[in-house]
Amino acid sequence: MSRNSPNTLYRYCRSIRWLVFVALTGTATLSFAWSDHTLGTWQALAAMPAIAAAPPVAAETLDAFLAAEDTGLQALLAQEEQWARRYVPAYPPRPDALQFQAGGPPATRRQRFMAALRINPDCQLPLFLQMRPGTQPPPGSNLPWTEVTTLRRDTTARETQYQRLRPGEQVAVLEVIASASGEPDDGLDIGLWEDNGTPYGHLYGFGKQPFGDPALEFSTQAPFHMGFFHESWIIYKAAGFLRRTYPEYRIHLYRSLAAYALKSGHPYWGWRFAGWALHYVQDLTQPYHATVLPGVGTARMLWINALDIAGRPGAKDRAIRLVSNRHLALENYQYHRMRDAYLHKNPTDALLRATRNTSKDAAQAPWSDATPRQVVSQQAHDWADRTDRMLEHALPAKYISDPAYVLEQTEPDIDLFAVMQRAPQAMQDDMTQLVSDLMQHFGTQSRVFIASFLPKP
Ligand SMILES: [Zn+2]
Structure with missing residues (x-):
């Protein structure tokens, strides 16, 4: 080894670190993962008779649930913290001052609970249901979207309609879970880091x-x-920071709250927390959320990196742009196609059918704490390169192979489902096949997770 080796290695690592960091900055900035989880959850769980035909449950305010379960929640959340410290790799321990204490002042109970979960305290967590595209809430029950989300959303999302529920109102379990499965993209995890400039991020x-x-x-x-x-x-x-991703923490925390609420006679909150946990399971089925640079193998990543060090950053910039465009293209197509199927009341659309397709459910092991890492994200990772290749085949080159084109910026209102209806039939079929396969993964993993709350057959 030359005397320079450690230095070269250091420079090399720093450069890969930068490559991965820049790639993820693009991804993290633009991405919702699957857009509007509720559209998919309605289909995935419609294929589960125990959920679709479950007796309705009574809506209950968060404050009523917390008041009734003050003592039990103190113990449950303390156990959760112990679990996370023990089993979640690179887990940042929750400061002890945030531990939820039973018997504290009722006026601050909700804030203390949200702080113990370490979620955005600006979320209002109203009683609500999301309406299917093209349907309106019953007269007088319209809930403005600004009460559901803390985000300033784009115009498409603003078209979504919400129904306000009254405490005690009977609601279908399927609707509770589906509506809740969208909530983690509505602000719960916004601004939680210490450098986000929020008061709670510091705590x-x-x-x-x-x-x-x-x-x-x-x-x-x-x-x-x-x-x-x-x-x-x-x-x-x-790029050691890649280890600091925490869907497992969120899934376990909300799953435990769900199981607790169901057992203690609060089915509305049981299914709502289950929907929150389900969101993160579904995110991990997205290949671009389980792999840093799909379609760019380690060897190529190292080569691109070597060129970059040698002062030729072109290959790096190109790779990052193409991965980002393909990631967004997949989600753009999926969102517009599913929304269109709802608007046109077309339940036989291939994506909706694939999400309901249970043919691979029985081959899956029952849910366990290891499932998110060893099954769900592994499957998405295994599909990452194939997904990237198939997108390259199935979509017009402009959108996925031109580094000068920035998806959803060059043409901000792009609807790739509409674009694809003018593409050759073979390309349309390839795209349908790919996204159907991925939506079947989404459906199967959703059902495996929700089945973990049902009595064993
Ligand atoms: Zn998400």
Whole structure:
């Protein structure tokens, strides 16, 4: 070894670190993962008779639930903290001052609970249901979207209608879970890091945001909604911050709250917390949320990196732009196609059918704490390169192979489902096949997770 080796290795690692960081900054800034989870959850759970035909449950305010379960929640949340410290890799411990205490002042109970979960305290958590695209809430029950989300959303999302529920109102379990499965993208995980400039970010103990732009609101939630568990060792060595992704923490926490609420006679909150946990399970089925650079193998990543060090950054910039465009293209197409199927009341659309397709459910092991890492994100990671290749085949080159084109910026209102209806039939069929396969993963993993709350058959 030459005397320069450690230095060269250091420079090399720093450069890979930068490559991965820049790639993730793009991803984290723009991405919702699957857009509007509720559209998918309605289909996935419609295929579960125990959920679709479950007796309705009575809506209950969060304050009523917390008042009734003050003591039990203190013990449950303390246990959760112990579990996370023991089993979640690179877990940032919750400061002890945030431990939920029973018997505290009722006026601050809700804030103390939200602080113990380390979620955005500005979320109002109203009683609500999301309406299917094209349907209106019953007269007088319209809930403005600004009460559901803390985000300034784009115009498409603003078209979503919400129904306000009254305490005690009977609601279908399927609707509760589906509506709740969208909530983690509505602000719960926004601004939690100490460098996000929020008062609560300073108290929560998560440290500095591991990747993404800490000044961009939506980017701040990304490390909770992605899971990079299957990269090669050299990538982790260079970019250790990749280990700081926490969907497992969120899933376990909300799953435990759900099980507790169901057992203690609060089915509305049981299913609502289950929907929150389900969101993160579904995010991990998205190949671009489980792999840093799909379609760019480790060897190529190292080569691009070597060129970059040698002063030729072109290959790096190109790779990052194309991965980001393909990621967004997949989600853009999926969102517009599913929304269109709802608007046109077309339940036989291939994506909706694939999400309801139970043919692979029985082959899955029952849910366990290891499932998010070893099954869900592993499957998405295994599909990452294939997804990237198929997108390259199935979509017009402009959108996914031109580094000068920035998806959803060059043409801000782009609707790739509409674009594809003018493409050759073979390309349309390839795209339908790919996204159907991915939506079947989404459906199957959703059902495996929700089945974990049902009595064993
Ligand atoms: Zn998400």
